[in-house]
Amino acid sequence: MPTEPDASPINQFSLSIDGEDLGLFTRCSGLALSVEVDEVVEGGVNESAIHLNTRIKYAPLVVTRAVRRNSKDLCQWVQKSVSEPSLSTGQIACLDQKGSELAKWELRDVMPVAWRGPSLDAAGGSIAMEEIEFVYGGFIRKA
Template sequence: MRGLTGISAIASDVLGVRLNPYIPYNFLVELDGLVTGGFMEVFGLESEIKLESYEEGGQNDYVHQFPTRTTYPNLVLSKGLTDAWTLWSWYDDACHGKICRRNGTIMLLDHQRLPVRWWNFRDAYPVKWTGPQFNSSAQDIAVEKIELVHRGITIPIASKGLRRANQLDRLETS
């Protein structure tokens, strides 16, 4: 074992730390406690601290950067179009002034479909719905997208310790 491969193997065996990245296609989306699986893509899982620049007189080597606020772009959830009208109904209600804010979770799963990390978003409601694109020569499935505005993303402390707990569970049952 040489280099990074050896370090990865030692860290994995001794420390129980995974150094290989997870695969991003294995995930679930939950809204208000209900797993609304079948999503194909999730975009907008981001957070940015906005900065204010201050140029101090006589200080020419650098510009001060002060944090002001944290911003979050809209989340965009894409899924195959089915007979379920849940997303459309939620969006349609918002169009008619009936705003129903929902909390949600995006869960990353390992190869055994166990959650290894998750991100919570809060007070989300739909602001855009996109229906399928039609093309008579296409072989793809029909896809709908819903765009959600929300009030922030957090990673719960339980998410940070879950992977280690799963590893210990597997060791005890082996």
């Protein structure tokens, strides 16, 4: 099997929900799934158990970025979304240093569940960050 060259470093992630561009983010975590498994032990068979898939679980998706002048728009979008809940479709894409798309996932049944603003510490010297947490019901790798 031929090997691919190393991928370009990922600089940021773009996120859109129901076609609305929510902007660029510098961190994304939780794009993951796991399968719950029931273990069934057969009577008289002592060597091994049978494992049956029961359901797929998806970890919460969290995107993070530095606070910007238009961060209030994102916070207001989350507030509106949680006060009028609905399941949406989303897309998240990994972008390289030039802004070219490296990979993309389509998310189904997306719903924001939390917005976290920065820890305010003028003496800390760190960048003020905001993050949004979403739950979702599955994803498909698009590119």
